[in-house]
Amino acid sequence: MRKHALLAAVGLAVSATLAATTQAGALGAAAGNVLTTGSAAGTAVAVGDVLSASLPAGTKARIATTLGGSTGITCNTSAFTATVTGNPAAPGTATETVTAHTLSSCTTNIVGATGVQSITVNNLPFSTAVVSGGALTVTAGAAGPIQTTLKINSILGLMTCVYRAGSLTATPSNTDNSLTFTDQLFTKASGPGTCPANGYFTAKYGPVQDVTQAGSPSVFVN
Template identity: 50%
Template sequence: MRIRRTLATAALAAAAMLAAGTVAPAQAADATAPAAAPVAVLTHTSLAGPNVSVGDVLTADLVGGTTANFSSSATGTTGIKCATSAFSATVITNPAASGTATESLNTQTFGSCTANVIGVTGVQSITVNNLAYINSVSDAAGFPVSLDPGTAGPVQTTVVLKTILGTITCVYRAPGGLAGTTNNIGQTIGFSAQALPKFSGPSTCFPVGYFTATYGPVRDISVTGNPVVFVN
């Protein structure tokens, strides 16, 4: 009887050890499971949605019904209005929120432009020079944006105007860059009366061009479906 009890006790102990052995690896596996990636400054589809990947291309046209303006004063209506404008930027960094994401502004175009400047009969072209610029997007209060010079030179725009005496070329520069804001309502990025002083050109070119435009929605065209982009 003692032998049988001893064997039974040993069997129960072995079973308990076996059960403990089967539980421990599962617990170890849970402990080593990778943590979810933190929410980045830029996400697509929704707030706190999938993170925008480094290398993704973001694009936007003007918000419907608006124009891109180069005015002769911060509050005036004299200058140039463009019915179309668009940009394309590549994401360089997209850190965890709170932080600042950076992009390379590769293209920015303007079209269907008109002018109400005395002596000017039309707008031949508007060209953004010295690309690529560095676009920084912060999730700080107000969602500030800065458009800073790249390695090719200062932020510069060349405007070619048609006049009654022929074409003239006006070059405007903002050595310190431009400042704007983003908005998760409509997923927009906007600039208001940003000053670009005249670098060269005749007197017909106004001394300072004030740039105003709002682009949106900003979309990640590197993702299927071109989802909109949010700032977290």
């Protein structure tokens, strides 16, 4: 009896050890990092890697003069580049710096405007935080506030309109590895009275790719 009891005890101990090991392995696998490539359970994006994305085919970036409005500026080309500065285990908050953001091939239907000469994003780099299961938030960097300068040709001559935003928020999606900005408010900081008082920025970028790594794999947010 003592022999059978001892064997049973040993068996229980082994089973408990295996169960604990399996559970720890599962937790370790589930933890992952906030930013990964290849899949949600893929390779962690390394600090220092460069991420980049542009507008998906057939989409445009828009700056409306009113919330949800159809009057404003439409750009056929836009892209951003960011460098990863932190990528902890999930759940957590990854950080990036946006080093470039461009908008070009733009047209306008603002009354009195005849064309868009240029749109320049000022005061780069910006700071970015990506929260697990949440939004991506862009905030001002050391160079100054989030600012965009629009040079618009009009029937009265060139208008230089400067707009600023306190922060910008985008929604990430692992379905197509995209980031979507919707009606992000910019207010006029300077410019003539013919410049619209506000600009509401909407754009989708994707897929977001880690261009530092071979093959530029898509980036997932966990």
